[in-house]
Amino acid sequence: xxxxxxxxxxxxxxPCAQIVLFLLTAFVAQSGESGLLKAAEDPPxxxxxxxxxxxxxxxxxEALAGPLRTITAEYTRRTGTPIALRLxxxxxxxxxxxxxxxxxxxxxxxxxxxxxxxxSSLPEAKTVAWKHPSGEPVWGAVIGGHAAAPDVVRxxxxxxxxxxxxxxxxxxLEAHYLAGGNVPLVIRALIAAQKAKIIQLSFREATAxxxxxxxxxxxxxxxxxxxxxxxxxxxxxxxxxxxMAKNGIQLKVRxxxxxxxxxxxxxxxxxxxxxxxxxxxxxxxxIGSAETHAHVLENPDMISKTVLxxxxxxxxxxxxxxxxxxxxxxxxxxxxxxxxxxxxxDTRVARAQAEGRRAAAVARExxxxxxxxxxxxxxxxxxxxxxRAMSEAFRSxxxxxxxxxxxxxxxxxxxxxxxxxxxxTAGGRPS
Numbered sequence: 001x002x003x004x005x006x007x008x009x010x011x012x013x014x015p016c017a018q019i020v021l022f023l024l025t026a027f028v029a030q031s032g033e034s035g036l037l038k039a040a041e042d043p044p045x046x047x048x049x050x051x052x053x054x055x056x057x058x059x060x061x062e063a064l065a066g067p068l069r070t071i072t073a074e075y076t077r078r079t080g081t082p083i084a085l086r087l088x089x090x091x092x093x094x095x096x097x098x099x100x101x102x103x104x105x106x107x108x109x110x111x112x113x114x115x116x117x118x119x120s121s122l123p124e125a126k127t128v129a130w131k132h133p134s135g136e137p138v139w140g141a142v143i144g145g146h147a148a149a150p151d152v153v154r155x156x157x158x159x160x161x162x163x164x165x166x167x168x169x170x171x172x173l174e175a176h177y178l179a180g181g182n183v184p185l186v187i188r189a190l191i192a193a194q195k196a197k198i199i200q201l202s203f204r205e206a207t208a209x210x211x212x213x214x215x216x217x218x219x220x221x222x223x224x225x226x227x228x229x230x231x232x233x234x235x236x237x238x239x240x241x242x243x244m245a246k247n248g249i250q251l252k253v254r255x256x257x258x259x260x261x262x263x264x265x266x267x268x269x270x271x272x273x274x275x276x277x278x279x280x281x282x283x284x285x286x287i288g289s290a291e292t293h294a295h296v297l298e299n300p301d302m303i304s305k306t307v308l309x310x311x312x313x314x315x316x317x318x319x320x321x322x323x324x325x326x327x328x329x330x331x332x333x334x335x336x337x338x339x340x341x342x343x344x345x346d347t348r349v350a351r352a353q354a355e356g357r358r359a360a361a362v363a364r365e366x367x368x369x370x371x372x373x374x375x376x377x378x379x380x381x382x383x384x385x386x387x388r389a390m391s392e393a394f395r396s397x398x399x400x401x402x403x404x405x406x407x408x409x410x411x412x413x414x415x416x417x418x419x420x421x422x423x424x425t426a427g428g429r430p431s
Contacts, residue, residue, distance in 0.1 A: 055083060060108040079151070094117050140153050256323075
């Protein structure tokens with residue numbers, strides 16, 4: 001009699017309003033000690049809500065009483081959803097789960113390491129982020145249809161926690177630390193990746209990125225919050241990218257490239273410098289293919305579309321989200337300046353060719369003067385032969401003395417006439 005009453009008192013002292021209402025209902029419905037004992041041994045059933053908001057029924061191992069009271073109270077304070085926490089022995093929880101007689105929304109239970117239990121064998125059961133001081137993992141699963149049940153499991157630390165299923169074991173962490181890795185940074189990166197829900201990052205990939213010398217947390221943050229790269233970079237000392245359209249007009253462009261880290265290609269992938277170089281090359285090529293600079297000024301987005309179509313983020317550690325033209329200005333008329341320079345170069349070439357022809361003419365003149373002097377020398381040589389020929393004529397009687405003096409008279413007359421003609425041409429008078 002006394003033991004049965006003590007068991008009833010223990011059940012009534014549990015900090016759960018739903019269980020108290022259930023026991024009181026059972027006590028009124030059934031008279032005597034046998035009815036009270038039956039109510040204590042039967043599985044819990046759903047009780048009517050005491051208020052407009054139905055409480056989330058949480059069946060938990062009594063060994064987890066301390067942490068769960070604090071966690072459930074904090075959840076109720078934050079969300080306003082009441083939680084009915086029922087603490088039971090682990091064996092009784094496992095029996096109810098195995099018999100599919102547990103009336104609740106969430107179940108939390110300890111399980112020996114490397115041993116399957118009915119709770120840990122549930123389809124959606126996973127270990128929570130924290131463990132019992134004994135070292136045994138804590139398993140949690142959703143078994144009811146309460147709207148807040150999945151959120152309660154997540155808040156306790158189940159599906160979103162870092163578990164051994166991800167390969168995060170003490171041995172793996174020790175090995176990474178001994179290899180020179182930054183264990184806290186890797187853990188922070190994994191937590192950030194899981195909370196973001198848009199990044200697939202495994203523990204193995206995170207440790208590989210960390211050991212490769214990259215900042216894995218910064219990479220995760222860049223994946224969540226894209227990074228903006230200036231093109232050209234401010235450290236280059238240049239204020240713009242200069243390109244020329246087909247009509248010869250120069251355009252000065254400043255672009256901003258929005259990138260997101262590609263965690264799968266972070267190891268071995270090209271860095272920001274490659275992205276900047278490729279984007280700069282694409283911008284110059286896009287402007288150079290335009291017929292006129294006015295067409296580029298009318299449609300600046302043609303630059304972005306052309307550059308994005310070239311897949312510039314291939315084999316890089318980033319994925320290009322967008323390329324935006326921040327500023328575009330008209331520069332110099334490079335085509336006209338090039339034409340002027342070409343005309344000046346052609347003028348210099350023509351002058352050089354004319355100078356060459358003049359030098360050739362001067363050389364030809366000198367050659368002709370030399371030929372004249374040569375001819376004069378030949379005349380002198382011929383004149384030297386005249387006296388010799390005359391003496392020979394005298395000796396051979398072919399020329400008489402009278403003929404010689406006649407010839408001299410003719411020569412004197414010729415010289416006189418030549419002198420008169422020269423004086424008349426020069427404006428002088430004959431003497």
